[in-house]
Amino acid sequence: MKTLGWTISPFLTALALGAIAAPTTADEVADFYRGKRMTMYIGSSPGDGTDLYGRLIASHMGRYIPGSPQISPSNIPGANGLIAANQLYNTASKDGLSIGTFSRYAAFEALWNNPAARFAPERFNWVGNVNIDVSICITWHATGVKNLSDFMSRDLKMGATNESHVNILNNLFGAKLRAIKGYPGGNEVNLALERGEVDGRCNIAWSALLATRPDWVRDKKVDVLIQFAHKRLPELQHVALVTELVKTEEQKQIINLILAAQLMARLVVAPPDVPAARVSALRKAFDETMKDPGFQSEATRLGAPVEPVGGAEIQQLVEEISRTPPDVIKTFHSIVGGRP
Secondary structure: OEEOOEEOOHHHHHHHHHHHHOOOOOOHHHHHHOOOEEEEEEOOOOOOHHHHHHHHHHOOHHHHOOOOOEEEEEEOOOHHHHHHHHHHHHOOOOOOOEEEEOOOOHHHOOOOOOOOOOOOHHHOEEEEEOOOOOEEEEEEHHHOOOOHHHHHHOOOEEEOOOOHHHHHHHHHHOOOOEEEOOOOOHHHHHHHHHHOOOOEEEEEEHHHHHHHOHHHHHOOOEEEEEEEOOOOOHHHOOOEEHHHHOOOHHHHHHHHHHHHHHHHOOEEEEOOOOOHHHHHHHHHHHHHHHHOHHHHHHHHHHOOOOOOEEHHHHHHHHHHHOOOOHHHHHHHHHHHOOOO
């Protein structure tokens, strides 16, 4: 090719033509998200801890996603987050416009052979986790139950969206608790506790208690009887760990499975089959959101602790747990499902 008396090599010609043909915006992820609206599926009713964290993330994370999409929260309560998890996995858009948050234990229901869990946990795209938390059991002050010995020996009605912790204490360690089910979300259980319909509640996160019912702690309206963790929280040094009840190797295996979920206290997840570049962008946006001063300030104001874990680490954890031997899973399922 010749022009203005100069000879241009085919290589340079190709480069020039390529530059001319190149799109004006090279960032395809930003091009995709620009002007779009995302949905944050929240697997709880409004007003509980899952809802608080879900809305907190939805209000900040969009700024860090290339293209700055808006994120709209949508509550899908029921079955301790299973309905939301099923919808996110099976029917939500898999283009990167759908993310969600639900109970840490809902994520493992498929592994634990719950037929209502229509998903494979390891196939979700794990975006990140806002806080490493500890589940606790509490009793209302009027019950007079203030120590672990009384808690394990009394016939107490425990409000529940999920009975796993009650069943573990009953079937593994001989407690006499009764799970009162049928509540769509944690906020409804809390209201039942305040009305005197139930005596206590298990499987409530310590952070959720501080964020949604700080007066219960401040005014000593509840007593914390046990914490599901390997290490005592600084504020709960007087409260026993569930690991202190362990006496056999089988009990240890079961407890380790339930405690693995503590790393996923306030998770954010995307459906399977989302393009890898968009998953990467969502994970990076999550990480940046966790460092955002505005996000941190609002979390502090709401009493919502932040101790994040990245999406890749959560993905690895879920994949490792999915390889748990079937015999251990069978035993775990029989105990957690209420059939010792």
